[in-house]
Amino acid sequence: MRVASTIAEMRAVRRSLTGGVGFVPTLGALHEGHLSLVRASVEQNARTVASVFVNPTQFGDPADFDRYPRDTDRDLELLREAGVDAVFLPPASEIYAADDSTFVEVEQVTEGLEGEHRPGHFRGVATVVTKLFNIVAPRRAYFGQKDAQQLAVLRRLVRDLHFDIEIVAMPTVREPDGLAMSSRNALLSPEQRRAAAGLYRALQRAQQLFSAGERDGERLRGVMREALGGEPLAQVDYVSVADPASLREADSAGETALASLAVRIGAVRLIDNAILTPHASREMT
Secondary structure, three states: OEEEOOHHHHHHHHHHOOOOEEEEEEOOOOOHHHHHHHHHHHHHOOEEEEEEOOOHHHOOOHHHHHHOOOOHHHHHHHHHHHOOOEEEOOOHHHHOOOOOOOOOOOOOOOOOOHHHHOOOHHHHHHHHHHHHHHHHOOOEEEEEOOOHHHHHHHHHHHHHOOOOOEEEEEOOOEOOOOOEOOHHHHHOOHHHHHHHOHHHHHHHHHHHHHHOOOOEHHHHHHHHHHHHHOOOOEEEEEEEEEOOOOOOEOOEOOOOEEEEEEEEEOOEEEEEEEEEOOOOOHHHO
16 A cells, blocks of 8 residues: 655655546544445455545644644554555645645535534635546545535535546444434543434434434424433434435425534534435334
């Protein structure tokens, strides 16, 4: 496995890779969710490139950026074991020059949910992903369904800017109690970790109601708020039931809907989501 820390090095490595390239961009602090993306890329492409870069422009709170877990040696070992061919591991100064004045913004699908609660977040995501796509030049790029709004943003980015890249969405990987795997989970105390399982229970409640025929958006949002209200450590940023494509809040849901939520457990902010369907998927039972 080759490791590149500069754009020039990464481009030289990319020129040496033959066949289709799959790309898994990460913030590091890897877990099974990331590795599921890597395994899919290794299976579906001749070569796989991963990046490990804690992108400062997508963190609105400098303290959150500083607190984000980092373990580069472990990340590299996991990627090596998973069969990655090359890793792009740049410092921030390699990605962002001091006088950068070009940024990428995606409108409409960024207006609610995370976009409303984390101003500038998706400009940071869209800009860094555009840079990484330009440097790595993959045929496919892999992202987790846990970041549902990010997926919608990147699909729109690829469409609107005519990238010849397929965005591959992979299912959310969960702990045995349903908590979505996240690098931030490592920051939770044991008591907070138990409380965090309430996010999944809230999504399950919405799915149960949806399966029973409920389509009123506010009723579905209300049952999630009610479920979260029983956990004293949970501070709710938002609960949402929205159209899966436009991400607009649904007054009356269609045959499917995106249920999502953001909750603070202590200083740790967690997000999760589920596609509500008439028949509960196996993961929601």
